Amino acid sequence: MNDGPRPTQEQIAGQIGEMNRRLLAYFESKVAELGLTMPQAELLMVLETALPMHEIAGKRHCDASNVTGIVDRLEARGLVERRVRPNDRRIKEIVLTEEGERARRRVDGILSEVPGLSRMSEAERTDLFDLLARALADTP
Amino acid sequence: MNDGPRPTQEQIAGQIGEMNRRLLAYFESKVAELGLTMPQAELLMVLETALPMHEIAGKRHCDASNVTGIVDRLEARGLVERRVRPNDRRIKEIVLTEEGERARRRVDGILSEVPGLSRMSEAERTDLFDLLARALADTP
DNA sequence: TATTGTTATACTCTATAACTATA
């Protein structure tokens, strides 16, 4: 497949780290153009359907009290609404407003467009996908 | 090379995002065992040699006032020292203490050990390295 | 009693602007 020089694990780790840093900075700058932080953008992405606060916290692997703050800011901007669930009045469903739907689609467009991928061939992309899948399987 | 099903760009982007999230969470938990945050750990990694504050800010692409705070905390823990440069008394060189050197080596070990890579063959790792290099070349 | 969500508190990181000391 490839008989070039063999990079060390440290070199590969360094390259993955560099990739992560650049991508994160890139995505941050792009969602900032929509007036969003990354946690806010990621919270929008989780709202494919309406969800209670505690389920959002579960998906984001963070404490429920964080979700309160992020939802507060999204709600202040008119992107989401809190709706008490009639069956169980303890629960508040978070739902996207129409403007929230639009913002979510824009965020989705940003996060789906990894700049480094655009000039790769289909075969290269498939190889990368498969290798990442192998790596992911062993990533905690 | 690979004649399996062709994933869409969105699927690959999703996988890269998932990889990033997991790796970041993994590294965060590991450096937290050393009592460090990621910005603190990354600042240690930059100190291969002593550096002035403003150069650290340049390498981290952040404002100089941030570096003041992070160095404050590292200094309070005895991991770094500020030394005024005699030639130009405006400049403070940040140098690792012995304990800082030890912490830096531990952080280096953590960041060089990407868990998903350990069970891949050399050929697979080389392919991944080359594909990431290709992708990086087009990542701003 | 247990669950859901909020509030109070505290800490880190982030940027901007004003400041001090030095060149």
Add this chain to the structure above:
DNA sequence: TATAGTTATAGAGTATAACAATA
């Protein structure tokens, strides 16, 4: 004047603990 670094300030995200409302 310009540069290096700090401080003051403000906002966002994070976790923990205490709390109110509901089940």
